[in-house]
Amino acid sequence: MSATLEPTHAITSSALAGFTGTVRYYRWHSGLLLTDGAHYLAANGAAWLIDILASVQHMPTMRDEDRQFWTLKVDLEKHTAVIICTDGDKTGDGEVELYRQDIPYTDFPLKEAKLFAFSEPGIGRIVLLPSEY
Secondary structure (H helix, E strand, O other), rough: OOOOOOOOOOHHHHHHHOOOOOOOOEEEEHHEOOOHHHHHHHHHHHHHHHHHHHHHOHHHHOOOEEEEEEEEEEEEEOOOEEEEEEOOOOOOOOOOEEEEEEEEOOOOOOOOOEEEEEEEEEOOEEEEEEHHO
């Protein structure tokens, strides 16, 4: 984890779309590695979002899933949100929900954010933006 995370940029859809790969990986707790885009979220006020991913990795359903597809859905008027993790429809029979958490208050500025978390043997679980895939 970075020593200091002080927001320096606004989280916008266009800023997130600008990440199309990564130059380096950033260590996070619970064995996560963040790409440049995921680190951008954490460094600019959404470390709590990455912490949610990290906090549930010990659960058997999460630990056993090689590919996790996370979606944060925000009600911008009520300042509430829900974060949902699915298996991304790996069987072709529809997505299986692996985790869900209601967030009673957030100031996250977008209606939606997506993250992927993929296990890479010998490396760990890498968290990335869809545009970085």
